[in-house]
Amino acid sequence: MQIRVYYEDTDAGGVVYYANYLKYFERGRTEYFRERGREVAAYAAAGTLFVVAHAEIDYRLAARYNDLLEMETEVVDFSRASLTFSHLMRLQGTDKVVVEGWVRLVCVDEKFKPKRLPEEIVQIVTKIV
Numbered sequence: 001m002q003i004r005v006y007y008e009d010t011d012a013g014g015v016v017y018y019a020n021y022l023k024y025f026e027r028g029r030t031e032y033f034r035e036r037g038r039e040v041a042a043y044a045a046a047g048t049l050f051v052v053a054h055a056e057i058d059y060r061l062a063a064r065y066n067d068l069l070e071m072e073t074e075v076v077d078f079s080r081a082s083l084t085f086s087h088l089m090r091l092q093g094t095d096k097v098v099v100e101g102w103v104r105l106v107c108v109d110e111k112f113k114p115k116r117l118p119e120e121i122v123q124i125v126t127k128i129v
Contacts, residue, residue: 001031002092003069015062021099022055025087028073029103036124048118050105053082057101059093068092075125081114082106083125084111 003024011017030040040050061067070092077084083105091096109115 001071003071003072003089005063005065005067005069009063010065011053015064016098018057021057021059021089021101024069024071024089025055025073025085026044026095026103026116028034028087029085029105032073032075038120038124043118047110047111048112048115049108050083051112052103053106054104055101056103057060057099059099060097063089063091063098065068069098076128078117078125080116080124083117084122117125 007015009016009020032100033040040097068091069089072086074086075083076086085103085105087101087103088094089097089100091098102104107117
């Protein structure tokens with residue numbers, strides 16, 4: 001997935017504000033499901049929500065205004081009620097890693113109680129992990 005750094009994404013030092021990478025990761029996960037024919041909003045409408053239980057980011061290189069970034073998003077682990085995604089962002093067209101991160105999502109119901117992952121998600125990630 002390609003992401004362009006806009007002025008609004010940067011801090012006073014002219015680099016991407018650290019928390020904005022979490023927004024980029026969220027976009028990556030949304031596109032991950034969309035590319036596999038699934039919409040996150042459809043799960044929410046059906047009473048299945050995904051909440052962030054853990055997020056970890058390693059910052060390696062400053063991304064700046066107007067940089068083009070390429071992000072790879074994949075599921076690296078899952079259990080009955082959670083998914084762990086890895087996110088790797090590089091400066092587009094290079095091997096230069098900007099950030100690497102991991103986010104664990106827990107599947108919950110509308111009362112925020114843990115629930116099993118939908119079977120269709122298990123089928124998707126079983127093919128990958």
